Amino acid sequence: MKNIPIKPNKENLTTYVSIGSIFIFIGFIDLLAYTFLNFNLTEFLPSKLSFFAPLIFGTIGLYLIRIEFSGNKFLDKININFNSSNFNAILTLLVIFALIKYIPPLLNWFIFDADFAGNAKEDCTGEGACWVFIKVWLNRFVYGMYPDAEQWRINAAFILLFLLVGASFFVPAKSKKYLLVFLLFIYPIIGLKLISGGDFGLEFVETGRWGGLSLTFIVSAFALILCFPIGMFLALGRRSNLPAIRYSSIGFIELWRGVPLITVLFMSAVMFPMFLPDGTYVDKLIRVLIAITLFEAAYMAEVIRGGLQALPKGQYEAAKSLGMGYWRMHFLIILPQALKLVIPGIANTFLALVKDTPLIFVVGLLELAGMVNLAKTNPKWLGMAMEGYVFAGLVFWIICYAMSRYSQNLERKLSTERQ
């Protein structure tokens, strides 16, 4: 045993690589046979050893082919990237084995065994996912309980929004700010009026019937747009020299940060009307919007305050020495820099906000996840929870990933650091 050179070396490159490859090959064959043919090649070994056999074979094989500067480019690449030590070799094997073991069943469930055709639960075989459920309920998942005949109004509102946003990329810089003002202040009124109706011959649709993905968008968009300026003023207020403003900002922020969103929503539904004079009625969607907005504004304030604190004192002094007052200093010098610094934090808060919207179910408003929840309890569609939640999860992921990418782009675009 002592005479055999255990350390793989360049002189016997071919031998080591062939023996190593055979070991790796055996390891994979063992795993593949067991996974797909349900046949255990190493059954003669004790059960525990047999279970780890692919890993052991693979590790030995990878050890044998770990030869530095072998001259073979392909081999060197593998060794540097996946096989630089025994520990890394084991990690590499574990990842590959996990992929082999778990990806095929997932794909089977999602696509190969899944049912797409038909329009009832009975059309599903039950082996894979029953996407028929999503297909049949899609209309509800997007529009909630909104009357079918009136759904064009939601479409029109969103198409108008996309057109306006799209146009903002093409119009010349001068008219851009008018478009922005229109988008922020006038469009929301038009959009809401279009969806809620009641005037101009449009049938009134009460907010209780709104729902699904469109409600997710409405709630998120309003809360996003409103919580940002409120958060900004709270952040400035918390750093103010005037005690009254400072302490009321601190109080506000700490109050809203200290309570769970779900209790805030309950309060907005149950407690808030008690403080109003008799006979006044505020729509529950509006109450919910206010609650979410103030809740997220408190978080936004702390994120922005982080950015304000990161700026050197010299920036304030330079602005002051040029004769700028408090507001000019903050809006021209301090906030543009502070906000740029905390784009990741702002994106974080925005994503959290979008993902918090399902909680509005506590006041009876059902957005996407809420509608899924409702649909799965339909007697004709029992047992479809998995499909529903996977679908809702995917949609949320797409929305959030898009926002995250946008924030990264924005960061790059605004960067004025030395390239």
Add this chain to the structure above:
Amino acid sequence: MGKIIELKNVNKWFDKFQALKNINLEVNQQEKIVICGPSGSGKSTLIRCINRLEEHQDGQIIVDGNEISENTKDIEKIRAEVGMVFQQFNLFPHLSILDNCTLAPIWVKKMPKKKAEEIAMNNLERVQIADQAKKFPGQLSGGQQQRSALARALCMEPKIMLFDEPTSALDPEMIKEVLDSMVDLAKAGMTMIVVTHEMGFAKEVADNMIFMDEGSIVEKAKTKDFFDNPKSDRTKLFLSQIL
């Protein structure tokens, strides 16, 4: 030529620590004063009190006929007439050099953009970095940044310029280019108060020298007298170490 800055018995404390003790100082129009002294002697605090980046607790500071105190309504108006150059440049990193220069004239002095840019380019020309106008501060060398900061202050067309150790954060090679710009400015007749350790610059430009130690003015003299025969022992010691 009349007095433009007057300090009478100014005292300032940072909590218990007294940073300025009984400062009396008069500055005439177009006068150039260089303040020197060991670190912690209150030089920076003194000039920062003149545009109220620091608040004094006792005494009077009168700038261009306006007394500066907590009752001053339009401190911004006074600051707009007093330019300042900082040790750390303090350019606005999110704006190009040109925007750095035009921002305050446009927003504080309500100048039309065209005119502000014209003035900015003139001032950038004056400190010889007009070709860098479109760049961002992070893309310039320290010396170029400090000259941009000088141009930015000049764009407000101030009556007085304060310099707070303008060359202390620079490489030796870059000190000269900044000092050259300051010498040009002095020759053009600007009222200047400069805190610096550059004694060559002081000898060339200053009308009067001030030596400060432990919060008080130890010696104030004509530049030639100050260097040739300083009166106090503390000044002699300081000069022997620095020259």
